[in-house]
Amino acid sequence: MEIWNFPACSFFSDHHTHTIMPSLLSGRILHFPKLSATSSSESYSSKQVKFPKKISQNSATSVRPADSGSPLRKTHKLNLEVSPHRAVSAVRLMRIEFGGAFADLLNEQGKGSGDNEMGYVERTLGFRTRDLDDRDLRLVTEVVGGTIRWRRYLDHLILSLCHDERTFRSMEPLLVQILRIGFYEITKLDMPPYAVVDESVRLAKVALRPGAGNLVNGILRKLAVLKESDSLPAVEVDGDDRQQARGLATLYSHPVWMVRRWTKYFGQDTAIKLMTWNNSYPSFSLRANTGKGLTGADLVSRLKMLKVPHEPSLYLDDFVRLKTGMQNVIQAGLLKEGFCAVQDESAGLVVSIVDPQPGENIIDCCAAPGGKTLFMASRLNGQGKLFAVDINEGRLRILRETAKLHQVIDVISTIHSDLRTFSTDKVVEWDKVLLDAPCSGLGVLSKRADLRWNRRLEDMEQLKHLQDELLDSASRLVKPGGVLIYSTCSIDPEENEERIEAFLLRHPEFYIDPVNKYVPENFVTNRGFYMSNPVKHELDGAFAARLHESPDRLLSQVGHSKPYMQQFSLQAIIIRYSNH
Numbered sequence: 001m002e003i004w005n006f007p008a009c010s011f012f013s014d015h016h017t018h019t020i021m022p023s024l025l026s027g028r029i030l031h032f033p034k035l036s037a038t039s040s041s042e043s044y045s046s047k048q049v050k051f052p053k054k055i056s057q058n059s060a061t062s063v064r065p066a067d068s069g070s071p072l073r074k075t076h077k078l079n080l081e082v083s084p085h086r087a088v089s090a091v092r093l094m095r096i097e098f099g100g101a102f103a104d105l106l107n108e109q110g111k112g113s114g115d116n117e118m119g120y121v122e123r124t125l126g127f128r129t130r131d132l133d134d135r136d137l138r139l140v141t142e143v144v145g146g147t148i149r150w151r152r153y154l155d156h157l158i159l160s161l162c163h164d165e166r167t168f169r170s171m172e173p174l175l176v177q178i179l180r181i182g183f184y185e186i187t188k189l190d191m192p193p194y195a196v197v198d199e200s201v202r203l204a205k206v207a208l209r210p211g212a213g214n215l216v217n218g219i220l221r222k223l224a225v226l227k228e229s230d231s232l233p234a235v236e237v238d239g240d241d242r243q244q245a246r247g248l249a250t251l252y253s254h255p256v257w258m259v260r261r262w263t264k265y266f267g268q269d270t271a272i273k274l275m276t277w278n279n280s281y282p283s284f285s286l287r288a289n290t291g292k293g294l295t296g297a298d299l300v301s302r303l304k305m306l307k308v309p310h311e312p313s314l315y316l317d318d319f320v321r322l323k324t325g326m327q328n329v330i331q332a333g334l335l336k337e338g339f340c341a342v343q344d345e346s347a348g349l350v351v352s353i354v355d356p357q358p359g360e361n362i363i364d365c366c367a368a369p370g371g372k373t374l375f376m377a378s379r380l381n382g383q384g385k386l387f388a389v390d391i392n393e394g395r396l397r398i399l400r401e402t403a404k405l406h407q408v409i410d411v412i413s414t415i416h417s418d419l420r421t422f423s424t425d426k427v428v429e430w431d432k433v434l435l436d437a438p439c440s441g442l443g444v445l446s447k448r449a450d451l452r453w454n455r456r457l458e459d460m461e462q463l464k465h466l467q468d469e470l471l472d473s474a475s476r477l478v479k480p481g482g483v484l485i486y487s488t489c490s491i492d493p494e495e496n497e498e499r500i501e502a503f504l505l506r507h508p509e510f511y512i513d514p515v516n517k518y519v520p521e522n523f524v525t526n527r528g529f530y531m532s533n534p535v536k537h538e539l540d541g542a543f544a545a546r547l548h549e550s551p552d553r554l555l556s557q558v559g560h561s562k563p564y565m566q567q568f569s570l571q572a573i574i575i576r577y578s579n580h
């Protein structure tokens with residue numbers, strides 16, 4: 001199994017994630033889980049997605065050799081007339097939009113669906129294409145990420161070129177994906193329009209029906225003409241605040257509520273810059289695995305050997321930034337062999353704020369899949385103990401496996417528990433407590449292309465409530481005089497500063513420890529918090545507050561003490577809770 005160390009991310013949605021079940025895919029009529037809010041309200045919608053009949057007779061050109069895949073593959077036909085990147089992209093987009101699969105550009109070996117991707121293509125379209133080569137793979141990554149990001153804008157263009165709104169709303173989902181891909185390639189990738197038209201028509205005909213091909217032909221040709229004469233349908237950004245937000249939301253392809261929220265908090269200019277950042281191709285950072293005795297210099301020489309362009313991090317030793325070449329890093333096995341991890345510097349800086357020291361006992365309260373845990377563990381140099389709590393067992397398993405791979409498992413104990421329950425046991429106190437809280441992830445939208453469409457305004461209220469509860473729980477685990485670090489990968493003040501202000505009102509025994517000592521000054525806010533801002537720092541957005549608990553808390557808080565405190569030793573905790 002490929003083990004990934006994801007960039008810092010929000011996974012509130014984990015509990016709502018749906019994946020396509022293979023058994024569902026084999027039927028002609030598929031019942032997908034609930035559509036995302038945006039797809040139902042801002043785009044076409046359908047709960048029953050009809051897929052085309054299996055391969056049309058005239059499109060099959062050869063039969064795949066019998067020994068080259070699963071039994072399913074053997075029985076089906078290969079279509080060499082359809083461009084593989086287009087077929088795979090369309091199916092991936094269907095999975096992401098209706099199946100809840102994430103569009104992380106790095107997910108699952110960079111192929112989106114792992115080795116079985118052609119199986120999905122075949123079951124969805126009724127035929128398979130030739131396998132993807134490296135160029136196709138890069139194109140699929142680009143097309144899928146871009147088409148998701150630009151979905152609202154692309155739908156605006158498609159709608160403008162349809163006869164009427166009903167035509168658009170009643171299109172089959174697969175037809176919409178084929179059109180979106182074509183529109184994206186022509187308008188954003190500047191691909192030769194007539195090649196795009198031809199390929200898209202062919203896919204629509206073979207995968208759907210001849211009429212669908214004609215429709216694609218008509219609409220894409222109109223687009224090609226408009227593109228050539230530089231007269232694409234305009235997006236109006238005027239009127240009152242609400243109308244302007246709608247216009248900007250279409251022009252920069254984001255949900256309206258996000259535009260309104262960012263305009264309110266940061267002003268329109270910054271909101272536009274933020275959306276532009278979210279729409280750009282993400283860059284990635286790698287962290288050399290010092291747990292294995294490797295250094296940033298070792299990583300740099302491997303990257304040089306691979307001819308992967310890179311630059312050292314401005315802020316963190318042992319981190320390097322890549323703009324391109326991630327595929328080479330993957331193929332060379334650097335991640336698989338635990339040589340390095342993918343970690344954004346904005347997440348690395350949160351670990352700098354925790355400032356783990358050898359010999360300390362640290363608890364990471366929402367730890368999985370372990371990006372920060374592993375980095376902290378490597379800083380303990382084999383001395384001390386790190387407890388990793390998470391409610392999600394599957395993700396904790398990934399954490400354990402990665403910790404073994406990175407050779408830092410000796411200092412880590414995993415605890416599968418809801419933090420709220422775990423903390424009421426009042427088991428023991430820790431020197432440092434990190435709460436990397438579930439959050440909206442609004443700081444990582446450039447990497448998580450689909451996230452903007454899966455978040456709803458209503459989620460924000462639920463998240464804030466959960467964050468308050470988890471902060472209260474985490475605070476119970478801090479020893480007198482100890483440190484509590486709260487972090488998110490969000491830029492939203494309501495999930496960040498406001499949560500801390502509310503916490504301090506509930507817990508006057510804590511005070512803010514300004515982060516100046518731990519991170520460069522340009523990341524420090526007026527209140528002494530850490531804030532990485534994509535517009536300012538060209539990193540993912542992230543936030544952290546470092547809070548100290550007053551050493552005389554127990555004296556000052558009669559009746560609010562921790563009755564069962566220290567009744568267990570750390571060793572007993574390991575035995576009682578750990579699952580490895």
Ligand SMILES: C[S@@+](CC[C@H](N)C(=O)[O-])C[C@H]1O[C@@H](n2cnc3c(N)ncnc32)[C@H](O)[C@@H]1O
Nearest residue numbers: 366367368369370371372390391392418419436
């Ligand atoms: C932002 S992610 C953590 C990312 C992780 N710190 C890293 O750097 O890789 C939030 C995590 O909180 C976990 N979580 C959510 N609710 C929880 C709860 N009540 N108790 C414990 N963990 C919870 C989720 O399963 C998720 O893994």
